[in-house]
Amino acid sequence: MTRRAAGMFEVKSWNEVAYDEEGPKLTRASVIKELRGEIEGLGKAEYLMMYRNDGSASFVGLERIVGRIGTRKGSFVLQHIGTFAGGLAKETWVVVPGSGTGDLEGLRGEGGYESAHAGQYRITLDYEIG
Numbered sequence: 805m806t807r808r809a810a811g812m813f814e815v816k817s818w819n820e821v822a823y824d825e826e827g828p829k830l831t832r833a834s835v836i837k838e839l840r841g842e843i844e845g846l847g848k849a850e851y852l853m854m855y856r857n858d859g860s861a862s863f864v865g866l867e868r869i870v871g872r873i874g875t876r877k878g879s880f881v882l883q884h885i886g887t888f889a890g891g892l893a894k895e896t897w898v899v900v901p902g903s904g905t906g907d908l909e910g911l912r913g914e915g916g917y918e919s920a921h922a923g924q925y926r927i928t929l930d931y932e933i934g
Contacts, residue, residue, distance in 0.1 A: 806913075806932050809873050811841025812924045820853075829855040837867075843929060845871015851884070860889040866900070876933065878906025886916075894918045899931065910934045 820833035830853070837847035849867035865884040871877070881903035886895035896916035904911035913931030 806930050807874075809842035809915075809929045809931060811839055811843040811927050811929075813837045813839045813847065813927055814924050828857070831855070835867075839869065839871060839927075841927075843869070843871070843873050843927065845869050845879075847882075849882075849884070860887070862887050867897075868903075873908060873911075873929070873931065876907035878904060878908035878911075880904045880908050880911050891920050892918065893921070897929075899929075904933070908933065 814837065815835060816838050817836045818833060820831050822829055822831045824830040833851040833853060835849040835851060837849065839845050839847055847867050847869045849865050851863050851865035853861050853863040855861045863886050867882045867884060868879055869882065870879040881900040882897040883900050884895055884897045886893060896914065898914045899911050911931060911933050913929050915927060915929035917925050917927045919925045
């Protein structure tokens with residue numbers, strides 16, 4: 805049975821460095837997030853981003869979240885894909901198969917968010933365990 809977990813995250817640190825500026829700028833960002841709600845814990849993400857001249861961007865990333873979903877504790881990894889354009893970030897993610905640990909072993913799911921830059925971002929994850 806698929807369940808939906810809702811929550812919010814807040815970016816605690818963002819360290820971004822350009823590694824190629826020969827065309828559209830390429831950067832790598834190390835990000836730490838605090839998650840609250842039905843998904844709670846600490847997320848550590850690495851993003852690779854490409855910025856266009858108009859300020860829009862495309863990005864991919866991996867993030868390990870250590871914490872809980874509902875009452876189940878453990879960790880899992882999300883694979884991210886997203887865009888930023890017109891002041892709006894859109895991101896989708898999928899749980900990397902086999903990445904769940906502890907009570908989250910066997911976790912499968914997908915989710916994401918859509919938001920302008922904000923202090924907190926509302927997220928959802930549709931998931932199954934087992």
